Amino acid sequence: MYGSGTQLTKQQQQQQQQQQQQQQQQQQQQQQQQQQQQQQQQQQQQQQQQQQQQQQQQQQQQQQQQQQQQQQQQQQLQQQLVRIKGRKLLCTKMAGSSETC
Structure with missing residues (x-):
């Protein structure tokens, strides 16, 4: 009787340990899922940053083109x-200072 009782308590303890291990595994899985979600969010943020950088580059290119156009216009005006x-x-040399062309 005594021996069988100790076996039962051992089995119960093992079952409790297994349950605790399962709970720990579940917690680890949840943590991993949270980490994955965080990584996905970070990736999305990085993509958004890249898109913003691309937009900024495009704006800079447009500004450069506008500056080039302005420079060309200034050159044309100077010419x-x-x-x-x-x-x-030429007029003053040909006609003399008194006459206007």
Whole structure:
């Protein structure tokens, strides 16, 4: 009687230990799932950051293009001014300072 009683308590203890181990495993699985979710969130954030960087790069490229266009316009204006000045100088040399072309 005494021997069989101790065997039962041992079995119960083993079952309790197994249950505790299962609970620990479940907790570990939950933690892993949470970590995976966090990783996914981080990946999404990284993707969003990459998209923002791409948008910023595109904006910078557009700004550079606008600057280039402005520079070209300024160059054209300067060329026109030089031509006008050149014509005036030619006129004054050809006709004399008193007459206007």
